[in-house]
Amino acid sequence: MxxxxxxxxxxxxxxxxxxxxxxxxxxxxxxxxxxxxxxxxxxxxxxxxxxSGGDYDAAGTVTLVYDHHSSHIQQTLTELQHDFTGMIVSTLHVHLDHHNCLEVIVLKSQASAIKKLADRLIGTKGVKHGKLSLTSTGKDLPT
Ligand code: NI
Structure with a gap:
């Protein structure tokens, strides 16, 4: 060495x-x-x-695909996001076709809190596919 x-x-x-x-x-x-x-x-x-840990600063993105015609889904997702404005950095909404929407929610908080909110978003009735991508804030990661 x-x-x-x-x-x-x-x-x-x-x-x-x-x-x-x-x-x-x-x-x-x-x-x-x-x-x-x-x-x-x-x-x-x-x-x-x-x-796999929990209480450290992290960033993440939650990707959701859902049919906006599904009952109350848009309202539920919006209300959930309004309850967590402190950790939601940005939301991107794409109208994929007549029925389907793609939403990408960027989060910044403790890893455990990100996971908790991601589970609620992904678990919302009517979400066809949801995925959390948890990553580092970059500060504690050597280049
Ligand atoms: Ni849409």
Whole structure:
């Protein structure tokens, strides 16, 4: 291991077939070298691990797809969002077709609070598909 201006170098041993597949994947994903690809994987694992925790500052997006003709859904979703203006940063609404709407709600709060609100939004009767993408605020994540 050698250190140079805050960067740590280390060597990794892996099966040739694993390395070959990894190199193919990182090229497909546009990584110019293994270091960049591995560093992104490390950050991804850190974020993933923290998502299983609870009381830390986080950001997230909730994506909802629903039929706005479904009874009371629009009203329920709007009322829910008005109750949590402190953590909702922005909402994007797209009218997909005559029936279907796509809503993306951007949240910033404690991870546990984001999860709780996301569950309520996704669990609202009439939501066809809902997904929470929880991520870091970026502050505590090394580059
Ligand atoms: Ni709409």
């Amino acid at each position: 050698s250190k140079k201006e805050g960067v740590t170098r280390f060597s990794v041993s892996a099966e040739k077939s694993l390395m070959r597949q990894f190199d193919q994947l990182r090229k497909t994903q546009g990584y110019k070298n293994r270091s960049l690809a591995v560093a992104d994987m490390m950050r991804d694992r850190l974020v993933e691990h923290r998502q």
